Amino acid sequence: MVALSVLPIGLVVGIKVVIALNTAWNLVNFRAGLIRALVAHGYEVVAVAPPDAYTPRLAELGCRFVPLPMHNGGTHPGRDGLLLWRFWQLFRRERPDVYLGYTVKPNVYGSLAARLRGIPVINNIAGLGAVFIQGGWLVRLVRALYRLALRPSAKVFFQNDDDRQLFIASGLVRAPVTDLLPGSGIDLSRFALAPLLPTEGSPRKFRFLLIARMLFDKGVAEYVETAKLIRARWPQAECCLLGFVDVQNPAAVSRAQVDDWVKQGVVRYLGVSDDVRTEIAQADCIVLPSYREGTPRTLLEAAAMGRPIITTDAVGCREVVDDGVNGYLCKVRDAGDLAAKMEQMLALTHQQRVDMGLRGRDKMVAEFDEQIVIQKYLAAIEAILASRRA
Numbered sequence: 001m002v003a004l005s006v007l008p009i010g011l012v013v014g015i016k017v018v019i020a021l022n023t024a025w026n027l028v029n030f031r032a033g034l035i036r037a038l039v040a041h042g043y044e045v046v047a048v049a050p051p052d053a054y055t056p057r058l059a060e061l062g063c064r065f066v067p068l069p070m071h072n073g074g075t076h077p078g079r080d081g082l083l084l085w086r087f088w089q090l091f092r093r094e095r096p097d098v099y100l101g102y103t104v105k106p107n108v109y110g111s112l113a114a115r116l117r118g119i120p121v122i123n124n125i126a127g128l129g130a131v132f133i134q135g136g137w138l139v140r141l142v143r144a145l146y147r148l149a150l151r152p153s154a155k156v157f158f159q160n161d162d163d164r165q166l167f168i169a170s171g172l173v174r175a176p177v178t179d180l181l182p183g184s185g186i187d188l189s190r191f192a193l194a195p196l197l198p199t200e201g202s203p204r205k206f207r208f209l210l211i212a213r214m215l216f217d218k219g220v221a222e223y224v225e226t227a228k229l230i231r232a233r234w235p236q237a238e239c240c241l242l243g244f245v246d247v248q249n250p251a252a253v254s255r256a257q258v259d260d261w262v263k264q265g266v267v268r269y270l271g272v273s274d275d276v277r278t279e280i281a282q283a284d285c286i287v288l289p290s291y292r293e294g295t296p297r298t299l300l301e302a303a304a305m306g307r308p309i310i311t312t313d314a315v316g317c318r319e320v321v322d323d324g325v326n327g328y329l330c331k332v333r334d335a336g337d338l339a340a341k342m343e344q345m346l347a348l349t350h351q352q353r354v355d356m357g358l359r360g361r362d363k364m365v366a367e368f369d370e371q372i373v374i375q376k377y378l379a380a381i382e383a384i385l386a387s388r389r390a
Contacts (some may be wrong), residue, residue: 087113127294183295185370219289303360326360
């Protein structure tokens, strides 16, 4: 594990960092380790997001929460203009020394507002979505907004090199300010190795589990199609879903659709969870047939807990799985190939799956430790502060 370096406290006293995402849930579940580390180093941290049920938990991290209304469902000139104004007012009031932006709208409108106020920006591009690489006026608009927002940034982190190279080649960001992160990293102590329960000679069913927001871009339709085949050929197995339904996204799967799949007996829907460790521990294999990702946090969590993985040979997903070593890679948008890989997983012995999971844990320790992410953020912030002192 990478140890945290200790920066001289005198350098950070009175320094304020604003960190903005599109949900408080995202802050709590994906950025808690970073927030705690920033606070531990003496920074005053202001967390910004639309309020939700997870807002009260932010106080436990040592930061101050400021609610900021934000509509996450698409682009609208009026709403986006209002969001830019809200960010500008926030920065005028808070006067931060550094702004950390995550997710599309905080990256774009938060960065633009910070630029107007002369505040240094560190961005994190966690994933583009499949729509970004397609044509159309909306994509051209999004690219233009990214170019305007990111080019003055002090640092732009990417979670895979495909996205990084795409942004550089498209002229959206300056290559010297870019860097790579191992996703959002994984807290290896919290997501500890969990024993893989045997299914041979046991009444429990072999459980495949997809953990994600219920979006078609996550490969949910392909997973359900495959589940029908698995149900017919392997009655001792079940396919489960875990994650938010009816999210604000053009690719969202409706609750009615999920209910229909459950009614047909094709899949089990497990709802949402405040602690996915419980569900991962009860699963035998984690499946994510996504079309494109940054680096999927759920796969990092699963691998850290010693679960074999099946995911697509797609941007962001392939980084987590060494095919045949800690899981299998399948073709994108190909339910037939997904089914073949799931049946291949079922055909393994229990010990073979245990060994596969252990190799996944080793990969997380070597490549995806959260401390790597924290160290890079601390170094980027210190570089900004040092340039101001010079």
